[in-house]
Amino acid sequence: MRIPSRAERAMMDRRDFLGAIAVGLTAGPTAHANRSAMTRPYDGRNVILIRFGGGVRRQETIDADASYAPFLKNVLAPQGVLFPQMQITDAPGIVTSHGEGTLNILTGKYDVYRDIDGRLLGARFEAKVPTLFEALRKAYDVPTSQALIINGEDRIDEEFYSFSNHHLFGVDYRSSVLSLYRFKLHLLRRDLEQGRYSGRQEPEKRQELRRLEQLDRRARDVAFRSPEIDHFWDQWAAYYGRSGLVNPRGDRLLCELALRALRTLRPRLMLINFNDPDYVHWGNPSHYTRGVTIIDESLQRIHQAVEADDFYRGRTVFVVVPDCGRDNNPLVAVPYQHHFNSAHARRIFAVLWGPGIDRGRIVDRPVEQCQIAATVSALMGFEMPYAEGQPLAEAFA
Numbered sequence: 001m002r003i004p005s006r007a008e009r010a011m012m013d014r015r016d017f018l019g020a021i022a023v024g025l026t027a028g029p030t031a032h033a034n035r036s037a038m039t040r041p042y043d044g045r046n047v048i049l050i051r052f053g054g055g056v057r058r059q060e061t062i063d064a065d066a067s068y069a070p071f072l073k074n075v076l077a078p079q080g081v082l083f084p085q086m087q088i089t090d091a092p093g094i095v096t097s098h099g100e101g102t103l104n105i106l107t108g109k110y111d112v113y114r115d116i117d118g119r120l121l122g123a124r125f126e127a128k129v130p131t132l133f134e135a136l137r138k139a140y141d142v143p144t145s146q147a148l149i150i151n152g153e154d155r156i157d158e159e160f161y162s163f164s165n166h167h168l169f170g171v172d173y174r175s176s177v178l179s180l181y182r183f184k185l186h187l188l189r190r191d192l193e194q195g196r197y198s199g200r201q202e203p204e205k206r207q208e209l210r211r212l213e214q215l216d217r218r219a220r221d222v223a224f225r226s227p228e229i230d231h232f233w234d235q236w237a238a239y240y241g242r243s244g245l246v247n248p249r250g251d252r253l254l255c256e257l258a259l260r261a262l263r264t265l266r267p268r269l270m271l272i273n274f275n276d277p278d279y280v281h282w283g284n285p286s287h288y289t290r291g292v293t294i295i296d297e298s299l300q301r302i303h304q305a306v307e308a309d310d311f312y313r314g315r316t317v318f319v320v321v322p323d324c325g326r327d328n329n330p331l332v333a334v335p336y337q338h339h340f341n342s343a344h345a346r347r348i349f350a351v352l353w354g355p356g357i358d359r360g361r362i363v364d365r366p367v368e369q370c371q372i373a374a375t376v377s378a379l380m381g382f383e384m385p386y387a388e389g390q391p392l393a394e395a396f397a
């Protein structure tokens, strides 16, 4: 396929631009004029969204002299496009935190979120407009096992961002989530199916399964089974055992899940919710800088895996973006301990790399986090009608 040149783009308005990209993706020898939109096979680029998360600052990541993310800063960004001034808008009710930032990225809309269980610091949010996964799966025949979110083990609230409550989208177009929570659910279900427990143990285990399932108020999501995902967890259990303790932990676990998913599930769109730098909330600065480095190493490994795989090489775009920034408060011992809606907590960045993306470009002007969704939809060739942001057109080659 081909993306219009800058000069051509200047002649188009946004709708034409998106249309041209979508046509470029689907036209060609394999396109079939009579195929309905619902069953169109997807033959476009794959996108790997790296949430460089848990809140990170530009200082420790993309800035010149103090990066703890050398692969991102010295390899990926120089071969792609860097937006060093991406920000989260400063508007009433727009919070700079992990759940909110993730949903800004996934929906392309800044919104005011409240915990659906009414907990003060809860982050169990429901998106009101469709996520990227829903829009992709509505436009193309992409199974839920190829629309993946990889989640951390202690972020149970974030398990439930896999679909919105929009009446035209929602659970039928949800993504699948891979996390230790899902693994535990899978093991319990398998064990009960296979009659592993007997006597008094059996009802206890059924109770435990119900308890785990009820962590999701939207239980339809966890109750849904995908044979491909079940197979993924069976293989995981065969390799790492059942304890959940042998496998790597924290963001290294997310990297391992992502690498295995690339090999076996072949995702078209995958979001990895890295989070380790956020442990600095407890007050230890090295948790933060080490967390940044762990994400950077994970990014490098995933990038290497893509480059070594014929299915992904030359067809896969990386989009790296934090969920939020962090404070820069010189009056406290660890200036970046929290992310309390300060100006610095709104300052993030984005790096795009891959086919169709320009190389060696720095777009040094303010852009918005909510533009990521429109950009991914343009790269993959589907509409995000409820996203507020325009695509980051300067990223395209």
Ligand SMILES: [Zn+2]
Binding pocket: 054, 055, 098, 278, 281, 339
């Ligand atoms: Zn935090």
